[in-house]
Amino acid sequence: MDAELRVDGLGPSKAVLVVEGPDDKRVFARHVADPAQILPAGGRRILLSAHESANDTQRQKIIFVTDCDYEVRRGSLRGAPDLVITTFTDMESDLLALGLVESVVLELVPRALESRAACNQISTRIRTRAEQLALPLGRLRMAAQPLGIPLNLDDIKLSRYWDPKTGSVNLTRLVDAMHSKVSSIIDFNGWRKLIADAPEDIGMCHGKDLVRALAFLLKSEYRVDGASVELVARIIRASLAGHHLESWEVIRRIKMWQEMNRRYVLTA
Numbered sequence: 001m002d003a004e005l006r007v008d009g010l011g012p013s014k015a016v017l018v019v020e021g022p023d024d025k026r027v028f029a030r031h032v033a034d035p036a037q038i039l040p041a042g043g044r045r046i047l048l049s050a051h052e053s054a055n056d057t058q059r060q061k062i063i064f065v066t067d068c069d070y071e072v073r074r075g076s077l078r079g080a081p082d083l084v085i086t087t088f089t090d091m092e093s094d095l096l097a098l099g100l101v102e103s104v105v106l107e108l109v110p111r112a113l114e115s116r117a118a119c120n121q122i123s124t125r126i127r128t129r130a131e132q133l134a135l136p137l138g139r140l141r142m143a144a145q146p147l148g149i150p151l152n153l154d155d156i157k158l159s160r161y162w163d164p165k166t167g168s169v170n171l172t173r174l175v176d177a178m179h180s181k182v183s184s185i186i187d188f189n190g191w192r193k194l195i196a197d198a199p200e201d202i203g204m205c206h207g208k209d210l211v212r213a214l215a216f217l218l219k220s221e222y223r224v225d226g227a228s229v230e231l232v233a234r235i236i237r238a239s240l241a242g243h244h245l246e247s248w249e250v251i252r253r254i255k256m257w258q259e260m261n262r263r264y265v266l267t268a
Contacts, residue, residue, distance in 0.1 A: 003039050003050070007061045007263075010037065015263035017254070018051075018064045020044050024091055026237050031245060032265050044069065051083050060261045063254060067091060070142045073199065081260065084253040089138065092207025095236050098248055101127045103239035104214060104232055108224045126217050129167050131202050133158065133216070134209035136169045140178055141206055143194035149182050153209065158216045171195075211236070242268070 007016040017032070018039050019025055025038045032038060041047035044066055051064045059082040067090040071077035079085045086094045102123040105112045112119040137153050144151050161174045179191045186194070198204065211233050218227035245251045251266070258264050 003062045004058055006036065006039060010034065013262070013264060015258065015261070015265045016062045017265045018047055018062060020047055020066060020091075023233070023237070024065070027091055027095070027240065028265075031240075031267060033267050037265050048077075051080075054082070061263055063257050063265065065250060065254070070145055070204075073142070074145075079253075081257055084250055084257075087249045088203055088207070089205065090207040092211055092233065092236065093205055094207070094248065094250060095240060095244075096127070096207065096210055098240075098244045100236045100239050100244065101130075101214065104218075104235050107235050108218055108227055108232075109222050111222075122222075126214065126221075129217055129221075130210050130213035131205055132167050133162055133169060133213040134205040135200070135202060136161075136171050136174055137209040138204035138206045139195055139198035139200070140174070141209075142198045142204065143191070144178075144182060147182050147185055149185065151178055151181055154212065158213065159220070162216075164221065 003016045003018055007014060010016070014033070014037060016037050016039055017028060018041050019028065020043060021040050025035070025040050028038055029035045041050060047064055047066050051066075054062060063082050063084065065084045066086070068077070068086045069089060072085060077085065088094050088097055102119060105123045105126065106119060109122055112122050140151060140153065156174075156177075161170050161177075162168075163170065175192060175195050176188075179188055182191060212229050215227045215229045215232045218224040218232070245266075254266060258266065
C-alpha cells in the first residue's frame with residue numbers, strides 16, 4: 001500500500017523500486033530519477049510477502065529486488081518479471097563481481113597508485129584472498145539456514161581461523177567452533193555433514209563476508225588502519241558507475257520490466 005500510494009503520486013511514467021533495506025537504497029539512489037522511487041521494505045521477509053500480496057495492477061507499477069541468499073540454490077525462491085533476484089548471494093557480492101574491488105584498492109592502498117600493473121596485481125590478490133576467506137563462512141551460512149539459528153558470523157575473529165601464509169581458512173576448527181551455536185538441535189556429526197554437503201564454488205561467498213574479509217586483509221596485509229567494514233562498503237557503493245550498471249544482470253532485468261510496463265525507475 002505504501003508503494004502504491006507513492007507511485008501514484010509520482011506520475012504515470014514513474015515506478016517504485018522496493019528493496020530490502022537502506023543500504024540497498026544507497027546502491028540505487030544515484031541511478032534513479034528520484035530517490036523517492038526507492039522504498040526499503042525493512043527486510044527480506046517483508047519484501048517477499050509484499051510481492052506475493054501484490055495484484056496484477058500493482059505489479060505493473062512496482063518492481064522488487066531481493067537477495068538470492070542461497071534460496072535459489074535450495075529451489076525455494078524463483079524470480080518473476082517484477083521480482084529481480086541478485087545473481088550471487090546478495091547485493092554486495094553482485095557489486096564486487098562487477099570489479100569494484102579495484103576502486104577500494106585505489107582509494108585505500110597507496111602502492112596501487114604507482115601503476116596500472118600494481119593496481120591490478122593488488123586487486124587480484126586481495127580479491128582472491130577475500131574469496132578464500134569468505135567461502136567457508138558462506139558454506140556455514142547455508143548449512144545453518146534451515147536450522148533457523150543465526151550464527152552471528154560478524155562476531156567471530158577472522159584472525160583465529162585465517163592462515164596468511166597459505167591463504168586459507170582452518171575449516172575444521174571453524175566448523176567445530178560454530179557447532180556450539182547449533183548444538184541444541186543438531187549433533188556434531190550431523191553439523192559436519194551439513195557443511196560437507198554445502199557447495200564449494202565461489203558463488204557461495206556472502207557479500208557481507210567478502211566486505212569484512214576485504215577490510216580485514218587491508219588492515220592485516222596492507223597496513224590500512226582505517227579500513228573499516230563500513231568504509232569499504234561505502235566506497236563500493238559510491239564507485240558504482242554507468243559501465244558497471246551495463247554489465248549487471250539486476251539492471252538488465254529492471255530495464256526489461258521497465259520496457260514491458262512503460263514505467264521507469266532508472267535514469268538511463
